[in-house]
Structures are given as structure tokens and as C-alpha cells.
Amino acid sequence: MKNRIKKIFRLTEKKIDTIIIKNSVFPYIDKNFFYTTGLENGIFEEATAILYTDGKIDLIISELEAETAKKADADITIYKSIEERNNILKEMLSPIKNIGINSRHISYMDYQKLKKLCPNSKFIDISDSFVKARLVKDTLEIQAIKKSCKIADQVMEKIPNMLCDGIHEYEVAAEIDYLLQKNGADKPAFDTISSFGKNTAEPHYSHGNTKLKKGDLVLLDFGACFKRYNSDITRTFVFGKIDKKQKEMHETVLTAQKIGFETIKPGIKAGEIHRVVSSYINNTKFKGCFTHSTGHSLGLEVHDGPGFSPESNIELKENMVLTVEPGVYIPGFGGIRIEDDILIVKNGIELLTNTTRELLEVM
Amino acid sequence: MKNRIKKIFRLTEKKIDTIIIKNSVFPYIDKNFFYTTGLENGIFEEATAILYTDGKIDLIISELEAETAKKADADITIYKSIEERNNILKEMLSPIKNIGINSRHISYMDYQKLKKLCPNSKFIDISDSFVKARLVKDTLEIQAIKKSCKIADQVMEKIPNMLCDGIHEYEVAAEIDYLLQKNGADKPAFDTISSFGKNTAEPHYSHGNTKLKKGDLVLLDFGACFKRYNSDITRTFVFGKIDKKQKEMHETVLTAQKIGFETIKPGIKAGEIHRVVSSYINNTKFKGCFTHSTGHSLGLEVHDGPGFSPESNIELKENMVLTVEPGVYIPGFGGIRIEDDILIVKNGIELLTNTTRELLEVM
DSSP states (O other): OHHHHHHHHHTOOSOOSEEEEEOOSTTOOOHHHHHHHOOOSOOOTTOEEEEETTSOEEEEEEGGGHHHHTTSSSEEEEESSHHHHHHHHHHHHTTOSEEEEOTTTSBHHHHHHHHHHOTTSEEEEOHHHHHHHHHBOOHHHHHHHHHHHHHHHHHHHHHHHHOOTTOBHHHHHHHHHHHHHHTTOSEESSSOEEEEGGGGGOTTOOOOSOBOOTTOEEEEEEOEEETTEEOOEEEEEEESOOOHHHHHHHHHHHHHHHHHHHHOOTTSBHHHHHHHHHHHHHTSTTTTOOOSOSOBBOSSSSSOSOBOOTTOOOBOOTTBEEEEOOEEEETTTEEEEOBEEEEEETTEEEESOOSOOSOOEEO | OHHHHHHHHHTOOSOOSEEEEEOOSTTOOOHHHHHHHOOOSOOOTTOEEEEETTSOEEEEEEGGGHHHHTTSSSEEEEESSHHHHHHHHHHHHTTOSEEEEOTTTSBHHHHHHHHHHOTTSEEEEOHHHHHHHHHBOOHHHHHHHHHHHHHHHHHHHTHHHHOOTTOBHHHHHHHHHHHHHHTTOSEESSSOEEEEGGGGGOTTOOOOSOBOOTTOEEEEEEOEEETTEEOOEEEEEEESOOOHHHHHHHHHHHHHHHHHHHHOOTTSBHHHHHHHHHHHHHTSTTTTOOOSOSOBBOSSSSSOSOBOOTTOOOBOOTTBEEEEOOEEEETTTEEEEOBEEEEEETTEEEESOOSOOSOOEEO
16 A cells, blocks of 8 residues: 555645545545555544655544554554544644645545644645546556456346346346345445436436336446445346337447447547547437446546546556446437446556447347 | 525524535535435536525536436526536625535535635535534424334344344345345445344444354344435344343343433433433443444434534434434454434434344344
């Protein structure tokens, strides 16, 4: 983990002596706390990590999670009350002049409290260094993501057997979440999307009471969370016979994704992926039907840093992990999306999710 | 929802003209956004709600969730880019002098951006008003919590049939999460705790690879999330014959909880619950074995406001919903916790979770 900390320091041009990561209560927990400590268990509400230029860490932890924290390679200070915690922070931080913070994930209240404890320290936003550091994954991270992708693949392959006439969207979501955990996920990566029929046209739909009926499109978007690392996969099926329009939509999306895959390699700008993929779709009869970004970075968060919108100037590098997820959505009819996770390698990509991308007819 | 907004304004003594709630990216979504809009679906990353003293709402929403937002009784403005969003916010907010914010859940970065957009406005922290408003539940909230508690009860009753020799903790957690959703939950309220044997002595343990064996304590702590409202229940079982120590621990915890129930009524201070419950346990042979707070408020968050620690000066009121969860933990041996959700009524409490609190022998 020392290398990760050094990398964060290296990626900022601002003059800082140390970095503080301060968690609030769940779910306001900064994932950088886990990125820098490597802790796989625990919640760590109200925990603080102080990071030093040589990669060393001071952890200030409630006695409730003292045991769990011991797995980190860090100096641990235990507190029993918030007052005691504040005194520890004051003592450790107030001699330090320039302290880096992640202002994207520290609450305004916590910032004010720190400022009050250490009125002579300067708190400097280095949130972009955290984002940049996490975009390029290391070996341990890639291992966890690969496992997470494998679990998602295993579950997706079981979907056709799960679908039957009259099953509800929420039942399929429950089955998926169950299978994710049975296959080794710690939990689902996010609220599983299980949508049928015209609901598939809403990219942000979660799941509801709709029952499956013949001819429906079935769009399933889910992922596994394994050792805090996420996967994210989408496949679309047809329950019954595929009709002409569904076939055309699917072919368009599949080709768009293939073009995306072929575009991605170290050195190109992230925005270019979206431009290439969306302009392909906009030159078909489905012009205007692709309404979101082509993908996003994947890691400790499902959206692990910025999405790959056309404006993105991020330069793609080896060992970045992205989703590639074009879709075509027709309100009132339905939508098709194909989403896979890829690792950028020397000359292109390695596919991390591999379930068939064909439009399967499920009977 | 108008009444909720008026209540938040009423509960602050600070001079404010309007209130802004600003979401960041998931999971940094302020639950007060849903409290004031009543929106049951959607994620609403980067969404903003502006609340007025008469209960009216302006919602500034990305086009991706425009359809979902229409279910709110609010004036909706749609944006297509962050630049457009910022211009809308500037136009709406900069004429306003005193703007209330929830500094507990707005990031320091978002605060700075608002300040830059509206340099002449004063942003005033009213986070305590949100907390106070949400402590006392209204009819709709109580309905959702009751349903959520019923689901948790239904699942807990199925646990004894689930336990068998050699089953892993993570498998029981997967079964519980599955049953929660099959019984109508939108999702589990939090990461389900499923612990066996000596792992039950760690109150914050989640679940792992431990296999169930004869004589083990089995501690299960989970909840349902229904229409965004949570339940939270814990029961402890013995797999096999109950031994003397387990029986004594259970009797102590059960009596402590009963004393807690009898103490709770409108007018007393929350800290009093913990004092009474913990001092009972500390007068038994299990002195020092109860290491956490006796409970917490429950609602849109599982920890919906402050916990009921001995220092808590919150006055209990009708229609508050709390957990009451004493426990006894013996490192290396195991722990027993009994947790129920209660609604404060005129003369005392109404139990919202009702599964038997007996220490069942599961064979």
C-alpha cells in the first residue's frame, strides 16, 4: 500500500507535507481510506488516516474496530470518545503546515471541524490526485476486479434458466443478488437492474412489480463486489421469439461496442471512445437513441472516477479498467444495452467479462 | 411533503430565506432529498432541491432522471450539462441572501462551488434541523417502517430452518438477503451480519467463511429497506443444546431489553435508556460486556440521526422510531444481542418487530 500512497503524493503538484482522509458515518466513507490501507473488512465510520510522504500511515480508530484495523500496515491510535479523538487529531496535525485533503469526499462540517482543531494548518484540496492514482490499477486491484468479473459472468450465464412466464422483475433481481453471493461476492456491486418490456428503455430503471410476458426484452445490469472491488455487466435477452426491430437494435449495439473495443488502447483520449461509438449509432436508423456515456472507470467504486463523456480529456493508459456499454433506447418500446469490463493492455484491451453477447431467445 | 419542509424551517432559529440540498455522486446522496421530495425511485446523482418556506420545491435534475422526478410535487428544471446546471443554480440562488445548507452531507468541494456561483449569498448550516425533523416520523413514514419491520420478522422466522451443520456464514447471509427481497424489500437495509461461534463476540463483524458446528451461537442482524425506509433486527440462536453460560447471557440481555422497553416513553432523555440498560448489565456477572450504545433512531438511514449514548440529551417524543439492542460479548466465547424496533406512543412503546426473543435451540 506504501506505493499507492507515494503515487498520490507524486501526482499532486501542490506543496503538501501530509494527507488526511477523514470518514464520516456510513455511507459517507471515503473509499481512499481502503485504497491506502488495504483493509478488506470493517466499516470505519469516523476513522481518520494520516498519510506521509514515505508511505507510512497513522490510523486513528474507534475502539469498536481496533481489532479489524490491525490488519493494516499502519501505526494505530485507539480512541474511546469523540473528544479524545479530537485531541489526538489536534496533537498529530496541528504541527503540520500544509495538509492535503480530498474535498470531494470530506463533508463541509468535517472540514470546518479540522480547521478549528488546527487553525494554523493550511488544508489543500488534492482530490484530483486520488482520482488519477486510482484510475491506473495495480496487480492486487486487477486480481480482485478479475475475480469480481468472473462472478458476474457466472451469474449472467444462469439467467436464461431463471426466466419464466409471469416472474416479477424484483424476483429476478433477488435471484441475481443471491447467486452473486453464493458465487463468492461479498455483496452486489450496486442495486441490480432487472427490467422487462418497455421498462428496458429507461437506462436508470432499477426493478419493480412488472411481470415477464412473451416477446419482452429483458435487460439485466448488475455486478459483484469482491474484496471491495466491483464488476459491472449488462446483457439483454428476448423472452420468446426475437422480432425484426429487436434484432436490428441488438446488431447496432453489438457493432457499436465492437468499434469501441477496437478504439481503446493506451495513448488515446477517453472522450474519443464515446465519439466513435455514438457517431456509429447516430449514423444508423437509431440516431439519437444512445442517451448516456459509453462507459466509466471501474474499481473501488462502480463509477471509479469520471465517466467517459465526449468532453473527457483523460489519456488512456495500461492497467486502467473501464466499462464499454453502448445502448439503444426507444421509449414505449424498449432498450438494448451490452456492457463489458475491459482492462487496457499494451496494444489494446483484455476482456474481463466474457458471457456471450448474442441476443438469446429464452423460451 | 410540504409539511416536512415547513417543519425543517420551523426547527431552525437561524435566519434563512431558502434551503438547498445538493447531491453528489452515489453514495454521496443526501437522504433529505428523498425526505423532502418523497421520491421513491431514482438515484438522483448531482440533483439539487431548493426548498421554500411555504413548502414549495424547485428541483434541478439531469435529463436522465427527468421522468422519475415528475412524481414529486415540485417545479422541475432539466439540465443537459453541468455547465447548464451551474447557470440554472446561479440564476435561482444568487438573488437569495441567506441559504440554509446541510453541512453534514454536502461535500466541501460542492460548498465551495456554490459559494463561487453565489458570492453574495450567505450559506448557513442548518443540519441539526434536518436531524430533528426526521427524528419524529409522520404517518407515511411509520407505514413504510412498519412494512419494513414486518418483512424482517418474516425472514427471521425462517432462519431456524436454514441452519444446518457445515453451512457457511456467507451462505446464510445470501439466503437472508434473498428472502428479504422475495418478501417485498427493495433491498437489504445494510450489509447483513451473519456470525457463528466466537465471531458473535465482535459486534461489527459482517460475515465470512466460518462453517456452522454444534454448540455454536448464531447471531443474525439484518433489516429490510422498503420504499427507502429501514428496519433493523437481531436474534441469537444456539445450534444444538444450550449450555449454562449461553442461557445466563441470554437471560441477562433479555431482561436488560425489557427494562429498556419499560423505560421508554415521551418526555424522558434518550441517554437515560442507555444508563438504565447498561447499569442493569453491569450489576450482573457480565459487567463490562456490553460495549456499544443501546440503540439508535431508525428511518431513511439505518442510523437515522444520533445514537442513544449516555450523553444524549434528546428528549423522546411520540412517533420517534428507535432500536433497542442490548448485548453481552465475551471475546473468545461469543456474544448475544437482541434487537427490536419500537415506535414511541403516548404512554410508552409499540413493538414493531415481534419475532420470538427466546434463545431457540436449533437442531
